[in-house]
Amino acid sequence: MTPVIEAQTLSKWFGEVIAVNNLSLSIGSGVTGLLGPNGAGKTTFIKLALGLYGPSRGRLRVLGQTPRNNLGVLRRIGYCPEADKFYENMTGYEFVYWMNRFWGMMPAEARKKAEQACEIVKMSHRMDDVVSEYSKGMRQRIKVAQALATDPELLFLDEPMSGLDPEGREELFALIRKLGEEGRTVIFSTHILYEVERVTNTVVLLHNGCVLAEGDVHQIRDLIDEHPHAVTIACSEPHRMAAYFIDNPATLNIEFSDGRVTVRTSDPNGFYKTLNRVILDERIEVASVTCPDDNLQSVFNYLVK
């Protein structure tokens, strides 16, 4: 089966900055998460696939064709950009309507499809309000609506969860899953592993413009769990708190700083069980528990090494 997106030794540089570096990958139908920290090359890769940029080197094919200035490919694509930019003096409905008109729809069809798209993203009740009056989440929904309105085969969602409230996220997770089940190809970028896990098993890990890993998201999760995990606890008695972890063989390191204790452990699940017990039984007052390492950066660093 022909891949929907196929890149071979694809590179893109802007002056001296290399955004995508010798990237080779193949993406099939269904939902794929593009995962990577800021500056990993996710957005540049999406813009290359949309034909907004031409490759500096290498080859890229989308739906079997080169995407740069290819209106035939664009006709089959939907795109929700990361940037929170709109024609601010338009209503949400008008925005989607005009995007439909630019797609080539007649006015009556553009109106109908705009209404339907606003309904899908649950914006029907506010679609006649001016975009500048929307919250970040509402703006995000309208961006998704304009991408969906043309019924695309291939949908690019660049950081689509950004700014959405928990309910909105759940709705969007469900929508992406549904689109995937319908046989469409959805490619969405994020820097949060949890978001990928909620909608798909397929993930492409990007770092510094290169593919670091691709495949099953659960393997990435296992890697994170295996990797030393740091937890910072701000509490009234950091030294007393540390005493409960110091003898644990999974504890690799303990540091103190300004009313906080940071514990580095190789067994996060065991650590959290102990922490819960200490908080409940020993009555140590805890102000916050943060996990500076509970993000992809540590895994990226680990993989890069």
Place this chain on the structure above:
Amino acid sequence: MSETSLRPPVPYTRYLNSTFSHASLMMLRRRRIVLAAVLSLSPLVIPLALAFLSEAAFSEDGNLIFVRLVEWLYLKAIAPLLALFFGCMLIGEDVELQTIPYLLTRPLPRSALVLGRFMAYLSISSTILVVSIAMVFAACTSVGNLSFSPETIELMAHYCAVAVLALLGYGAFAMFLGATTKHPIIFGILFTFGWQRIALYIPGMVDFITVEKYLMALLPKLATERENVVIRTALGEFQKQQLLIAGPKALAGLLIISGLFLGGTCLIVRWREYSAARAVAG
């Protein structure tokens, strides 16, 4: 394969219509349109003031006032300013506001985007300018020595046509600047009020690289000769005699210049990687 990919091709005129309608709507909703109308109507004050100040010391010829206002104010200042006001933003604003990816990720021919928007600009700014010139003409009739006769109405129509051509030439240039540079207004002002003024004083054929040269050649013949500011040299005079441009040639020159700038804008929009600078910054 989804329903969308099985649809018949969309006619070009539909894209043109959508970009024209969208750009017209956007222009009419801007506060800038009020400012443009005020700017265009501001010369109206002069004939009205002269009509009220009807003392002999201030008596003026209505015909002369009208001609001066159109030639000095409308064609040399207001039309270029309107063109810069609106022309630069036709593509430039989408680049600045980062809304251009929405347009460039639609199956919208780039030429339809450029031409549709340009037509919207031309129709709206022409309406403003033509209505203003007509009102100034009407006001000048109250001063004296100008009436609504077929000859004078023809004179006014002639000036209106030249004003529309000015919007065409300057607008195409401004649109090109908006698509290519970060500061189109600055470059536009430098060209219009800097280069064009300087070029008039330079002997030889330098003034052919202006829009004003062609516009001036299209003006109606007047009883009195227009002031010529160029520093006369034997070579310059010879060259100009050889390359004198009459109305039809001037019109063709203006249309070619406009066409070149519009074509250039289409190519720029097609090939430029608009968010590349931001990608580097990010």
